[in-house]
Amino acid sequence: MNQQSENAPGKRPDIAIDYENIDVARIMDDIKARVAGESVGESASAGAADSAPVPDFDLRSGDAQPPARGRARGLALRLMSPFRPLIKLLILPVYDEFQQTVRILHNTNLRLDHLYEVTDRDRHNAIVRLDRQREYTKLLHSLSHNLVVELTKLKIENDTLKARLEILEKDFDFLGKRERALEREVLE
């Protein structure tokens, strides 16, 4: 016996083939098992992807304001709050404002990239699910066809049985009549 495994191009696991006594049915069973294994893996990873948490981006990271410390400072800040934009305009360099904006935009970009990635993955998963649905539909179509054939056979069988039943009923009636006639003859 010469049993050997050969790899398909790429990275797939082996299928053992006995070249001396090749059996297509067995090879197909192996292929089906492998495909089934893959689809289970796919759905598992798809599930993991669905439930993966969205990374938490610190959208306030651009805020360079140190936290207010102490009650007095807090009170002063509250009192000054109506004048805050004016104070900011006067004391804060434009450069800092610019830097803050860039940081916020950068974080927004990161967030958008992540959302793109998630959407793309969802789209891919949807395509895989759609393909599977398509295959199921095909199988259903084939199943319906087979059902039609089976029903046709059953109808023929039913017709035959009905015909046989009618014949038996007639035979039974005939035998009954015959029995009565014979009885009459014997009695007479």
Added chain:
Amino acid sequence: MKLALVVQRYGLEINGGAELHCRWIAEHLKKYAETEVLTTKAVDYITWKNHFPQDEEIINGIRVRRFPVTRPRRPEKFGRLQNELLGREHSEADELRWLDEEGPLAPSLIDYIRGHEKDYDYFIFFSYRYYHSYWGIRAVPRKSILVPTAERDPVIGLGIFRDLFRMPRAFIYNSVEERRMINALSRNESFIGDVVGVGSEVPAALSAEAFRTKHGVTSPYLIYLGRIDENKGCHKLFEYFIRYKKETASDLKLVLAGTTVMRIPAHPDILYLGFMGEADKFNALAGAELLVMPSFFESLSMVTLEAWALGKPVLANALCDVLKGQCLRSNGGLFYENYPEFREGLALLLGSPRLRQTLGVNGRKYFEENYRWEVIEKKYLAVFDRLEKDKEPAS
């Protein structure tokens, strides 16, 4: 013995399906019996318009009698009628109206058969689903042999055909699956019949190099031969092939040859070479890594047998029970039901020259044992013998 082979179209320009099957059988049976062909004047299977002017001609030594089609098929009306028939409850009269519309409507052919019953020993009807078989078999039931060439398509469930399958003297099936299907539909197991099929004329000299040079194909390729049609599953083949190419870095090409009735996707690796002559076709097949057969409905698939005759493996659509059955019986090919199986099967075949070779050798053995012309002729003669023996006690 005098035989009449009755078929919907006949001619050298018709190179596929039941018509070619009939021509080959006629040309091989002429050694054993006086053989004639009774057919229509049509050449187009969609409209059945009269094409051949002459009533009689000799083609490759066979006398061919042609009868006119009185009314061409109106494809739109026929399509509408068929949809209604398959989708709704209907009567036998509706089915007969559908049969008339399907055609080829040639009442003079039926009159000829009825009037000349005594002139022939047997009438061999090809293709169960057409007008000529339905009415022809009814005209001469005691002398008729049916070659159904039935596929698993929905019209086989029509009531008129259930009766038809209980009418001829004998059946010559193309495959075990076809016989099983017809037996299941009409309970005609007790009728004389055999699974025979058809042989193939493989040229003695083949040159894959000649094909590669002529068409500039340098990469390895898989080949599809036949009508490029959605009904033959070609749309799925294109979808799967393009997806396979996207997922792998393979330099594989898909070569297509045959007439086309659908749009072929513009893809650099899909090469459509148009209709090919026999020599070219076999050269192309000889150079291919494997034959791919995506059809959902086949009663035999002559091209699959030709691939096996050349020792080429096959990758077939498993949703066609005949192709799947042939692959399993021959151990000469793999099959697929969906894309993942197509990808795995193709990758396995392409990745292993030894597997391709072994499957090819098995396929050739299967062809030699079952589809060599000597075997086919012997099976036909055996059916005639059984019919003759069956006749004797009655007389």
